[in-house]
Amino acid sequence: MLKAAYEWLDQRLDITPMWRDLADHEVPEHVNPAHHFSAFIYCFGGLTFFIVVIQILSGMFLTMYYVPDIENAWKSVDYLQNEIAFGQIVRGMHHWGASVSIVMLFLHTLRVFFTGSYKHPREFNWLIGLGLFGVMVGLGFTGYLLPWDNKAYFATKVGIEIAASVPVVGDAIATFLQGGEIVGAQTLARFFALHVFFLPAALLGLMGAHFFLIRKQGISGPL
Amino acid sequence: MSEKKSEQQKPGMSRRRFLTYTIASTGGFLASGVLFPMIRFAVDPLLQKGTDTKYVDVGPVDEFGSKPKSVEFRIKRKDGWYMKEDGEKATAWVAKHGAEILALSPICKHLGCTVHWEGGGHLNHFYCPCHGGLYTKDGVNVPGTPPNGPLDTYAYKVENGRLLLGPITKRGGGA
Amino acid sequence: MAHNDGNGKVHYVGDSRVRVREKKLLPKDYSEFPGKTEAFFPNFLLKEWMVAVVVLVGFMALVMAEEPPLGEQADPTNTGFLPVPDWYFLFLYELLKFKWASGPFVVLGTVVIPGLMVGGLVLAPWLDRGKDRRPMKRPTATGIALLTLVAIVTLTWVAWDEHEKQLAAQPKGSSEDAKIVDPQNPAYEIYKNNACVNCHGQKLEGLQGPALTGIGGAYTPEQLIDIMDKGKGTMPAGMFQGNEQEKRQLAEWLAKQYPPEEKESEQ
Numbered sequence: 001m002l003k004a005a006y007e008w009l010d011q012r013l014d015i016t017p018m019w020r021d022l023a024d025h026e027v028p029e030h031v032n033p034a035h036h037f038s039a040f041i042y043c044f045g046g047l048t049f050f051i052v053v054i055q056i057l058s059g060m061f062l063t064m065y066y067v068p069d070i071e072n073a074w075k076s077v078d079y080l081q082n083e084i085a086f087g088q089i090v091r092g093m094h095h096w097g098a099s100v101s102i103v104m105l106f107l108h109t110l111r112v113f114f115t116g117s118y119k120h121p122r123e124f125n126w127l128i129g130l131g132l133f134g135v136m137v138g139l140g141f142t143g144y145l146l147p148w149d150n151k152a153y154f155a156t157k158v159g160i161e162i163a164a165s166v167p168v169v170g171d172a173i174a175t176f177l178q179g180g181e182i183v184g185a186q187t188l189a190r191f192f193a194l195h196v197f198f199l200p201a202a203l204l205g206l207m208g209a210h211f212f213l214i215r216k217q218g219i220s221g222p223l
Numbered sequence: 224m225s226e227k228k229s230e231q232q233k234p235g236m237s238r239r240r241f242l243t244y245t246i247a248s249t250g251g252f253l254a255s256g257v258l259f260p261m262i263r264f265a266v267d268p269l270l271q272k273g274t275d276t277k278y279v280d281v282g283p284v285d286e287f288g289s290k291p292k293s294v295e296f297r298i299k300r301k302d303g304w305y306m307k308e309d310g311e312k313a314t315a316w317v318a319k320h321g322a323e324i325l326a327l328s329p330i331c332k333h334l335g336c337t338v339h340w341e342g343g344g345h346l347n348h349f350y351c352p353c354h355g356g357l358y359t360k361d362g363v364n365v366p367g368t369p370p371n372g373p374l375d376t377y378a379y380k381v382e383n384g385r386l387l388l389g390p391i392t393k394r395g396g397g398a
Numbered sequence: 399m400a401h402n403d404g405n406g407k408v409h410y411v412g413d414s415r416v417r418v419r420e421k422k423l424l425p426k427d428y429s430e431f432p433g434k435t436e437a438f439f440p441n442f443l444l445k446e447w448m449v450a451v452v453v454l455v456g457f458m459a460l461v462m463a464e465e466p467p468l469g470e471q472a473d474p475t476n477t478g479f480l481p482v483p484d485w486y487f488l489f490l491y492e493l494l495k496f497k498w499a500s501g502p503f504v505v506l507g508t509v510v511i512p513g514l515m516v517g518g519l520v521l522a523p524w525l526d527r528g529k530d531r532r533p534m535k536r537p538t539a540t541g542i543a544l545l546t547l548v549a550i551v552t553l554t555w556v557a558w559d560e561h562e563k564q565l566a567a568q569p570k571g572s573s574e575d576a577k578i579v580d581p582q583n584p585a586y587e588i589y590k591n592n593a594c595v596n597c598h599g600q601k602l603e604g605l606q607g608p609a610l611t612g613i614g615g616a617y618t619p620e621q622l623i624d625i626m627d628k629g630k631g632t633m634p635a636g637m638f639q640g641n642e643q644e645k646r647q648l649a650e651w652l653a654k655q656y657p658p659e660e661k662e663s664e665q
Contacts, residue, residue, distance in 0.1 A: 014416040023439035034445050035434055043449050050450050051457075054257055061261040065303070072304065074471040079304035081468060082600060084267045088465055089260040093457075095466035100457060102486050113522070113543055116531030123523035130519055137486070144484050153472035154481030162494065165504045183474075223532050242440040249447045256454050 022215070030222035041115075042219075044108035049207070051101040055139075056200065058094040066146070068192035070185045073148035098140055105136055117220040125213040128206055135203045142195040148188060156191075157183050276300070278380055278387035281315070284324070287386065291318040291327070291340045291349075291360065296388065315377050315388055316340060316349070320361065326377040326388055327362045333370040349374065362394075470603060480568065482561050489550045492557035515546065578602055578611065578655070585651030588644045593637050602655065607633060614656040622649040 010016050029035050031042040065080035065087075067073055080087040109129065112118055118126035145156040160183060164174035179186030236244075281294045294317055297310030316327040316338075329337045331351040338358065342350035348365065349358040357365040362374035378389035409418045436442055473479075483491050490512065494500050499507030518525070526539045533540040578586065578601055589595060589602075597607030604610065617625070623645055629635035638645055 011411055012414070012416065014411075014419075016419075023437065025438050026435040027438050027442040029434040032434070032436065032442060032445065033449065040449070043446065046446050047450065047453055050253075050453065054457075057257060057261060061265055064265055070472070074468075075304035077468055078600065080264075081466065083303075084264055085270070086260040086264040086267075089461055090264045092461035092464065092466045093257075093260070096457070096461055096464065099485065100460075110543075110547075114533045114540065116526075116533070116536065116539075118523045119526070119529075119531060120523065126523055127520065130516075140484055140486065147468055148472045149469035150472055150476060150479045151467070151469045151482065153474065154479050155483045158481045158483060158491070159487070162490070162508055165508050167505055167509065220531070239440070242444055246440045246444045246447060249444060249451060253447060253450055253454060256458060 025215070028219065028222070031219055041107075041111045044104050044111055048101060048104040048108050051097055051104055052203070052207070054093055055097045055101060058090050058097065059196065059200075061090055062094055063196065068146065068188055070148060070188055073146065073188060077147045077149075094143075098143060102136060102140060105133060109133060115220065115223060119220075122213075122217060122220065125210060125217070128210050128213065132203065132206045132210060135199050135206060139195060139199045139203070142191040142199065145188060145191045146195060153183065156187065160187075276390040278378075278389040281317070281386050281388050284381055284384055284386045287317045287319055287324065289319050291316040293317075293329070293340070294388075316362075317386070318360065324379055324381070324386065325361060326379050326386075328375040328377065328391055330375065331356050331370060332364065332372045332374060338374070478568065480561065480564055485554065485558070488557040489553035492553040492560075518542070579614070580651065580654060583651050585644075585647045588640055588648050589651075592639055592648075594648075597633070610652060611655055614653050617653065619646070619649040619653045622652050 031039050033039045033043060062080065065076055065084065067076040077091070081091050082088070112126065112129065141156075141159060145152045160174050160177050163177060164170045166173065175181075177187070177190070178184075179190040276298065279296045279298060281296045286292070293314055295312060295314050298313050299306065299310040314329050314337075316329055318325055318327075327349070329339075329349075331338050331353065333351060333354055333356045336351050336353035336356075338349040338351045338356070340349055341347065343352060343355075345357055347360060349360075349362065350356070351358075351370070354369045356370040357368045358370070358374055359365060362376065364370040364373055373394045375391045375393055377391055380387045380389065410416060411418055482488075490507075493511060494504065494507045496507070497503075499511065522539070526536060528536055530536055580586075590600065598604055598610050602610040602613075613622075625633070626638040626645060626649070627635060629637065638648070640648070
């Protein structure tokens, strides 16, 4: 039954070669932790992806309760964390996952750097990777404000002041981030939009490009 | 891989099939580990018990006669983290039927509009302006009009000559 | 469905552009490949996912052990609050405290140094063009990276240490970190299920009513019961709706709510 459905689809869309290409490609020995334990350093990229998946899922679920408004944001976070079953776990996954994903991403970047994997012909993928790093840090910065507690508020204020001290464009950046004259209602709305729509969209696009290039170029050879 | 060949010649499960099963269970573990807390989190409202509605004083019993009279009162209810300071507004059509008191919810059972006593010139009936639903004085829907059940009622208590209204209850049957 | 007529013409399914598959796709037999390569699916993916299982178990243990922090609701007028960015920004935050990277030279701290770091990373493939990939064979790149790493770790550590010290120097009790003493006590549940929580807050932090953290030094359990019965200030009488035993339990628990510094000296 399932097989018949698959074949029906395959005849029309020719999907087998797509996943077969992914499934059957050869993974070399030097990145396989089953052969060399030290190859675990090649796992950090995949683990970053895994944590990002957790972040996307837990983030989607959190927005079922979260309200991006200065009157209600903190109350809704307090409510979902303390009153809803598993609220503490789901928020915990998103909160700690943010730190863990930065750690994993950092370790992945270090691995790529120290194994010289960014070298020709993989320069472009290195740039995409740096873009991903930037987006992740942006997600961290915008997400930090959303619970609207003192820590979030004052850290964002400091962050925006640092941005404002950049010559020439600083004030424009600060006003763009603030959305108004102070860190307030409009800042929260805008950080929410950046955090759940713009940056994740950029993240997904860049991740797609990153993976496509890895498939196209293959993993860098052994040292 | 030579080990693969030798294993494939053994009877029973092939290596590839074994690997596929293992990976499916590993993936299942990962997915359930990640998703279980989130799904439980999302469906929490289904598993919450309703909050107890407190009885609200709507005035002296003597004020109500056999003719339905509309009363406005406020219910304090917590909606998640949100509670309106002076409560949500609610109305009831209250009438005496002999010794019994009937407090009807004004929410039409058709599509949720608000019904009125003798609205639209329909004497001795509750009338819903949206689609012309009619209910008799005791809240039973008139056959041939859109609603398919009687109006909900409020539970009530009389204490020290004052009428208190409580939670809404659905009535079955109807015409 | 079209078929292959053997003279090299490409055939399509119906009138779509999907090609008729000429031969069955079988999993490749890769035993003749050099080295111990293996197929991505299922062989390699299984190993990756096993690593993921280990990471997930560790991660969930962290999540269950550590409650995600949620401070008090943001209050822009709170002048006593010590701002601290998330840990991965701390090094930048600390950098801006140096004299040569603040005041008139703030551009150095906000633009030049981060710019050099980002620029260096962006240009790395072009700055480090040698064929060799081993870190030991390209000492400049490795050296700069290691120095930067050490600098980032040191700055982060210094910033964190400084923040801890500042927190410790702050007047206690008013600090956000004021913790509830013995939150496992069933009295905390009694507290949360009564009207108390509406004015004194989920974490005894105080809302319309005063904070109850640190109330331990101020009243005895008997005095607390008295306040619950008769009210005090704007607190109406008879706010506690539980039975006498629960009231006693709650009062005794509240009496244990010493301010944090006294608690710390006990330990």
